[in-house]
Amino acid sequence: MTRAFITGVTGQDGYYLSKLLLEKGYEVFGLVRGQNNPKIEFLQTELPEVKILTGDLMDTSSLIRALNASEPDEFYNLGAISFVAYSWENASLTTDVTAKGVLNALEATRIYAGDDISKVKFYQASSSEMFGKVQQVPQTESTLLWPRSPYGVAKVFGHYMTINYRESYGMHASSGVLFNHESPMRGPEFVTRKISLAVARIALGIQDTLSLGNLDAQRDWGFAGDYVDAMWRMLQQPEGGDYVISTGQTHSVRDYLEVAFEHVGIADWKKHVFQDPAFLRPAEVDLLVGDATKARSTLGWAPKVEFADLVRMMVDADLQRQRALLG
Ligand code: NAP
Numbered sequence: 001m002t003r004a005f006i007t008g009v010t011g012q013d014g015y016y017l018s019k020l021l022l023e024k025g026y027e028v029f030g031l032v033r034g035q036n037n038p039k040i041e042f043l044q045t046e047l048p049e050v051k052i053l054t055g056d057l058m059d060t061s062s063l064i065r066a067l068n069a070s071e072p073d074e075f076y077n078l079g080a081i082s083f084v085a086y087s088w089e090n091a092s093l094t095t096d097v098t099a100k101g102v103l104n105a106l107e108a109t110r111i112y113a114g115d116d117i118s119k120v121k122f123y124q125a126s127s128s129e130m131f132g133k134v135q136q137v138p139q140t141e142s143t144l145l146w147p148r149s150p151y152g153v154a155k156v157f158g159h160y161m162t163i164n165y166r167e168s169y170g171m172h173a174s175s176g177v178l179f180n181h182e183s184p185m186r187g188p189e190f191v192t193r194k195i196s197l198a199v200a201r202i203a204l205g206i207q208d209t210l211s212l213g214n215l216d217a218q219r220d221w222g223f224a225g226d227y228v229d230a231m232w233r234m235l236q237q238p239e240g241g242d243y244v245i246s247t248g249q250t251h252s253v254r255d256y257l258e259v260a261f262e263h264v265g266i267a268d269w270k271k272h273v274f275q276d277p278a279f280l281r282p283a284e285v286d287l288l289v290g291d292a293t294k295a296r297s298t299l300g301w302a303p304k305v306e307f308a309d310l311v312r313m314m315v316d317a318d319l320q321r322q323r324a325l326l327g
C-alpha cells in the first residue's frame with residue numbers, strides 16, 4: 001500500500017486529494033494543527049479512512065514525528081495561510097507558515113529520509129499569485145515572478161526552496177504552480193464561494209445584497225478536483241519538476257457574477273451587488289491566465305470542468321446547503 005502524508009488536509013485541496021488517493025488505494029495520513037481543531041469532525045465524518053496526526057508547519061520537530069509515524073512514500077505540502085487579503089495584515093505570520101513552513105517541511109523530509117533521499121517524493125503547493133504583476137501573458141514555468149502580496153512573496157520563497165532541495169540534495173521535489181481552483185469546498189472568504197453563497201441566499205430570499213471589492217480582476221479559474229489529480233501525476237514522474245496547472249481561460253469577477261445570478265434566474269443582478277472599498281487590496285493582481293502546455297504533454301493532464309459548469313456546481317451546492325438549513 002502506498003502511503004501519503006498531507007499537510008493542509010482540512011483545507012479544500014486536502015479534501016479532494018485525500019479522496020483521490022483513497023480511491024487509488026493509498027493509506028492517507030493528514031496533519032492537523034491546534035489542540036481542538038473544529039475541522040477534525042468534518043474530516044472524520046467525510047473521510048474516516050484518513051489517519052490524523054497532530055502538528056504544525058511552524059514546528060519542525062512535529063513534522064519529523066509525523067513523518068516517522070506515517071513513513072510516507074509521498075509528501076504533499078498543502079498547508080499554508082492561503083488567503084491573500086489576510087496576508088497584508090498578518091505578513092509576519094504568513095511568512096512563518098507559508099514561507100518558512102516550506103523550509104521546515106523540506107528539512108523534516110531530508111532528516112526523515114536520512115541516507116536514502118529517494119525514499120519520499122515531495123510536492124509543494126506553489127501558486128499563480130507568484131506571477132503578481134504579470135510579466136508575460138499567458139504565464140508559463142519560466143515567466144519572471146513578481147509577487148504583489150506578502151502571501152505571494154512567501155510562496156516565491158517556498159517555490160525556490162523546493163527547487164533548491166531538488167538541486168542540492170537530489171530530492172524528488174516538485175512544485176505545482178496552480179492557478180485559482182474552486183469547488184463547493186472552497187472557504188467562504190474567497191470570492192467565488194462568497195458569491196455562490198450569497199447568490200443562493202438571495203435566490204432563497206434570506207439575503208438581499210452582496211458587497212465586493214474589485215469586479216474587474218481576472219482569474220484563470222478551474223475545478224479543485226481536476227487540480228489535485230495534477231499534483232498526484234507530478235509525483236509519478238521519474239524526476240521532480242515545476243508545472244503550471246491552469247485552464248488557459250480567464251474570466252473576471254463580473255463574469256462569475258453574471259453566470260451565478262443567471263443560474264438562479266436573476267437577470268438584473270446589479271441591484272444586489274455593491275462595491276465596498278474595504279474589499280479592495282493594497283496591490284492587486286489584475287490578470288492571471290496560465291499556459292499548461294508542459295503539464296499536458298508531460299503529465300497527460302487536462303482540466304475537465306469548464307468555467308460556467310464550475311460556477312453552477314458551486315451555486316447548486318450552496319442552494320442545497322441553504323435549503324437544508326431552512327429545513
Ligand atoms: P485552504 O483551504 O486555505 O487550506 C489551507 C490548509 O492549511 C488548512 O488545512 C489549514 O489548516 C492549513 N494550515 C494553516 N496554517 C497551518 C499551519 N501553521 N500548520 C499546518 N497547517 C496549516 O487552502 P487550499 O485552497 O486547499 O490550498 C491548498 C494549498 O494550495 C495552499 O498552500 C494554497 O496556498 C495553495 N494554492 C491554492 C490555490 C487555490 O486556488 N485554492 C492556488 C494555488 C495554490 P486549518 O484548517 O487548521 O486552518
Ligand code: GDD
Pocket residue numbers: 082083084085126127128129178179180181189190191192194211212213214215217218219253279280281284285288
Ligand atoms: N476574497 C475576495 N473578496 N476577493 C474579491 C472580492 C471580495 O469581496 N471582491 C473582488 N475580489 C477579487 C480579489 O481582489 C482578487 O482579485 C480576486 O477577486 C480573487 O480573490 P480570491 O478569491 O480571494 O483569490 P486570490 O486570487 O486572491 O487567491 C487565491 O488564488 C491564489 C492562486 O492565484 C487563493 O486560493 C490563494 O491561496 C492562491 O494561491
